[in-house]
Amino acid sequence: MEFKYSEENQKKLDEIVSHYPHKKAGTMAALWLAQEQNGWISGEVMEEISAQLEVTLEEILGVITFYTMYNKNPMGKFHLQVCTNVSCMLRGGYQIYDHVKNKLGIGNMQVTDDKLFSLEEVECMGSCGTAPMIAVNEDYYENINIEDVEKILESLKNKN
Amino acid sequence: MEKIVLPDIENLHLIDIYIANGGFEAAKKAFAKTPDDIIDEVKKSGLRGRGGAAFSAGLKWSFMPKSNDKPKYLCINGDESEPGSFKDRQIFEYNPHQLIEGILIAAYAIQAKITYIYIRGEYHKWIKLLQKALDDAYAKGYVGEKMKETFGTDFACDIYIHKGAGAYICGEESALMNSIEGKRGYPRVKPPFPAQNGLWGNPTTINNIETITNVPPIINKGWEWFSKIGEPKHPGTLLFGVSGHVNKPGVYELPSGTLLTDIIYNYAGGVIGDKQILCVIPGGSSMPPLRGDQLEGVKMDAESLRAAGSAIGTGGIIVMDEDTDLVQVLARISHFYHHESCGQCTPCREGTGWLEKILRRLERGEGSVSDLDLLISVASNIEGNTICALGEAAAWPVRFMVTRFRDYFEARVGKEVTLSVKNKVHSMRHTAIPLAPVTK
Ligand SMILES: Cc1cc2nc3c(=O)[nH]c(=O)nc-3n(C[C@H](O)[C@H](O)[C@H](O)COP(=O)(O)O)c2cc1C
Numbered sequence: 126m127e128f129k130y131s132e133e134n135q136k137k138l139d140e141i142v143s144h145y146p147h148k149k150a151g152t153m154a155a156l157w158l159a160q161e162q163n164g165w166i167s168g169e170v171m172e173e174i175s176a177q178l179e180v181t182l183e184e185i186l187g188v189i190t191f192y193t194m195y196n197k198n199p200m201g202k203f204h205l206q207v208c209t210n211v212s213c214m215l216r217g218g219y220q221i222y223d224h225v226k227n228k229l230g231i232g233n234m235q236v237t238d239d240k241l242f243s244l245e246e247v248e249c250m251g252s253c254g255t256a257p258m259i260a261v262n263e264d265y266y267e268n269i270n271i272e273d274v275e276k277i278l279e280s281l282k283n284k285n
Numbered sequence: 286m287e288k289i290v291l292p293d294i295e296n297l298h299l300i301d302i303y304i305a306n307g308g309f310e311a312a313k314k315a316f317a318k319t320p321d322d323i324i325d326e327v328k329k330s331g332l333r334g335r336g337g338a339a340f341s342a343g344l345k346w347s348f349m350p351k352s353n354d355k356p357k358y359l360c361i362n363g364d365e366s367e368p369g370s371f372k373d374r375q376i377f378e379y380n381p382h383q384l385i386e387g388i389l390i391a392a393y394a395i396q397a398k399i400t401y402i403y404i405r406g407e408y409h410k411w412i413k414l415l416q417k418a419l420d421d422a423y424a425k426g427y428v429g430e431k432m433k434e435t436f437g438t439d440f441a442c443d444i445y446i447h448k449g450a451g452a453y454i455c456g457e458e459s460a461l462m463n464s465i466e467g468k469r470g471y472p473r474v475k476p477p478f479p480a481q482n483g484l485w486g487n488p489t490t491i492n493n494i495e496t497i498t499n500v501p502p503i504i505n506k507g508w509e510w511f512s513k514i515g516e517p518k519h520p521g522t523l524l525f526g527v528s529g530h531v532n533k534p535g536v537y538e539l540p541s542g543t544l545l546t547d548i549i550y551n552y553a554g555g556v557i558g559d560k561q562i563l564c565v566i567p568g569g570s571s572m573p574p575l576r577g578d579q580l581e582g583v584k585m586d587a588e589s590l591r592a593a594g595s596a597i598g599t600g601g602i603i604v605m606d607e608d609t610d611l612v613q614v615l616a617r618i619s620h621f622y623h624h625e626s627c628g629q630c631t632p633c634r635e636g637t638g639w640l641e642k643i644l645r646r647l648e649r650g651e652g653s654v655s656d657l658d659l660l661i662s663v664a665s666n667i668e669g670n671t672i673c674a675l676g677e678a679a680a681w682p683v684r685f686m687v688t689r690f691r692d693y694f695e696a697r698v699g700k701e702v703t704l705s706v707k708n709k710v711h712s713m714r715h716t717a718i719p720l721a722p723v724t725k
């Protein structure tokens with residue numbers, strides 16, 4: 126299926142591309158907007174960006190595989206990210222990660238069967254002083270414990 | 286103590302409050318002087334970079350060519366991905382307009398018409414907060430074409446945010462420029478340096494968020510005032526981010542040269558459960574770790590920390606109590622640098638993999654004493670042999686921790702030497718391929 130930006134996103138993209146002297150520099154923003162709209166970077170997304178910004182498919186593939194935040198596959202509706210880097214580890218980051226993992230029965234970069242949740246063990250998120258943390262899509266939850274995680278998961282299920 | 290970067294003023298993030306507290310007065314003052322005067326003022330103030338290397342900001346600006354035959358660029362580094370560092374996000378949230386004003390002054394000093402603020406992709410929330418502040422500053426005529434009228438000058442510049450997408454290496458200044466250009470974030474071979482050959486081959490200056498936020502007060506109150514705060518060789522306040530086993534983790538703005546023990550015990554509320562400190566990493570996870578018995582009298586500024594056998598880095602202080610599993614800590618740190626190596630240089634790409642492999646083996650209790658020497662040898666072979674400083678960032682924690690905690694690591698070595706050679710070195714970044722095929 127063909128991918129086209131929504132009218133609003135196309136406007137945003139045109140605006141961002143105008144910030145740079147070369148269209149190619151809009152690649153990362155183009156990928157972000159497409160991911161917001163489409164959930165992940167499909168082949169069709171790459172084709173559209175390639176045509177608009179005059180960059181090759183290989184270059185786009187190079188970019189999406191380099192940056193960890195571009196989804197190369199569809200992820201869950203709620204993408205859970207738990208930091209286990211050193212400051213979080215010292216304050217129970219692994220316990221949080223393991224809890225979510227066991228609770229949902231999925232591993233790193235896996236999606237639950239109902240496509241509701243996906244899990245990722247992430248590197249430092251800049252929450253070291255408010256560790257441990259979990260991020261749900263774009264939102265950070267900091268200074269959390271296992272009970273908080275339970276509550277967060279429960280409220281996400283209800284939101285659905 | 287006066288706070289320069291994060292003053293205690295309620296709602297300072299709102300442009301009206303910022304203006305009511307003297308906001309944009311420094312820019313006005315700056316535009317009445319010559320760019321060279323500004324560079325001179327910042328040079329004399331002694332302001333040093335807060336992004337890791339503590340390089341003189343004014344000196345860096347002076348490297349920019351004076352001729353105007355090529356466009357010039359300013360990049361502001363808000364990638365903030367070094368584990369243990371979480372200070373720049375405070376500026377986005379609590380004092381964004383001082384950052385914006387600092388950018389105006391720095392851009393004027395180097396005559397850059399365009400500034401890109403690079404912010405890590407995970408900081409969605411802080412990107413939105415800063416964008417809001419920027420929109421307000423544009424609307425009020427402090428940024429963009431309208432600033433000519435507002436400030437009565439013929440200088441105007443634009444400021445744009447460039448959102449990253451998850452890659453620690455993009456905090457390295459030349460990788461950051463490649464990332465802005467829409468490429469993979471590969472560090473570039475230096476020389477040429479950014480001031481000669483930066484963004485799209487044009488003169489470019491890169492500064493950290495906190496560095497630039499210090500500029501407006503320097504212009505307002507003068508270089509002499511700033512140079513007298515804290516340690517003379519590294520003056521001003523620093524944002525110290527304290528994390529790990531302390532009662533009150535957080536960001537503390539204090540004069541440079543504040544005692545490390547003072548920060549940990551007084552400001553950060555001491556160690557949880559009054560335990561002993563086993564280890565402290567004073568400047569973000571890539572800096573040489575200090576033993577608990579090395580902390581007495583250590584001052585937090587670039588020179589004092591170097592003398593103490595570490596470095597200031599980002600000022601991110603990670604505190605570990607006596608019950609910490611240091612082998613696990615070091616293995617986790619090594620995993621990070623292995624994961625983040627961009628893979629261009631063989632010593633870094635392969636070496637970081639070996640460091641992690643060996644440390645995982647030690648973690649499982651299967652290591653041997655010779656593994657400790659091997660760790661130091663692998664680390665030493667990375668240092669100085671790579672394109673960018675991620676090599677050192679990966680090597681330092683290993684070399685210094687194994688050396689300084691030799692007894693600790695030896696105690697963790699298994700009795701049997703089980704050097705199974707099934708070590709497969711993973712040399713590629715983790716990517717979640719396979720990709721869906723491109724369909725026509
Ligand atoms: C691997 C690596 C990661 C870095 N990450 C950052 C970062 O996240 N933020 C930053 O300001 N500087 C970072 N730096 C330092 C920058 O390369 C550069 O020196 C700095 O942004 C310059 O600003 P300053 O002079 O104001 O400190 C990093 C360096 C390396 C080698």
Ligand code: SF4
Binds near residue numbers: 625634673
């Ligand atoms: S040192 Fe490592 S991160 Fe830096 S350029 Fe070389 S391989 Fe890449």
Ligand code: FES
Binds near residue numbers: 212258368
């Ligand atoms: S170590 Fe987890 S947020 Fe920094």
